[in-house]
Every structure is written in C-alpha cells, then in structure tokens.
Amino acid sequence: SLHAEGQTLAADERWAEAAEILAKAVKLAPEDTHIHYHLAVALARSGNAEGALPHFLRSVGEAEAHYNLGVILYEEGKLEASELQLVQALRLNPRLDVAQQQLDDVRLELKATRSVGRVTIRSASR
Numbered sequence: 001s002l003h004a005e006g007q008t009l010a011a012d013e014r015w016a017e018a019a020e021i022l023a024k025a026v027k028l029a030p031e032d033t034h035i036h037y038h039l040a041v042a043l044a045r046s047g048n049a050e051g052a053l054p055h056f057l058r059s060v061g062e063a064e065a066h067y068n069l070g071v072i073l074y075e076e077g078k079l080e081a082s083e084l085q086l087v088q089a090l091r092l093n094p095r096l097d098v099a100q101q102q103l104d105d106v107r108l109e110l111k112a113t114r115s116v117g118r119v120t121i122r123s124a125s126r
Helices: 001-013 015-028 031-047 051-058 063-076 078-090 097-124
Strands: none
Touching: 001 015, 001 031, 015 031, 015 063, 015 078, 031 051, 051 063, 063 097, 078 097
C-alpha cells in the first residue's frame, strides 16, 4: 500500500513526499525492483540525482540507470548534467541507441544555448 501511495503522490508531482513514502516501501520490500525504480524517479525529480542513482542501478542496471537519470535531468533543463549521465550510459553500453539519440538532442540544445549566449554577449558589448 505504501508503493501505491507513493505512486499517487508522484502522479501529482509531489516528488519529495513520494520519495519519502517510497523509501519506507523499499525498506519493507528491499527486493522489489519496481519500488526501487519509482523511488529513483521520485528522488531524481525532487532534485536528489545522487540519491536516485543506486535505486536506478538496482532496478534497471548500470547503463540504463545513467540513461534514465540523464533523461530526467534533461527534462528538468539540467543539460550539462544530463550530458554527463548519457555519456556514461554509452560508455557502459555503446549499443544503447536511445541514450545516443537523447545525447544528440542534449548536445543540440547545449549548442543552441551556447550560441544564443554568445550572440547576446556580442550585441550587448556594442
């Protein structure tokens, strides 16, 4: 029931509360990879990427853990951190095509962001 409660809170994007409840659930069912996965998502969404990683590792494996974290960081606008996670995912599994596609998207956005920054600086210095 704690798992269901945590998922309900997550569905409402109440990430910190979801993480708290799911942490209790994982203590009661430490072998349940679904709970570990949902806890990892809640932790990452609440800003605790470091705390999320061990739960992703336990639930989906090493390369996929870094990929999942990279996607969440991307969705939160943390492009540099996302890039690092996606690169790590590809180091661990070069055949993880979704990670390569996501990395390409991240790098495109980073390039665009950096280009806009340079244009703004140049125009402001005139």
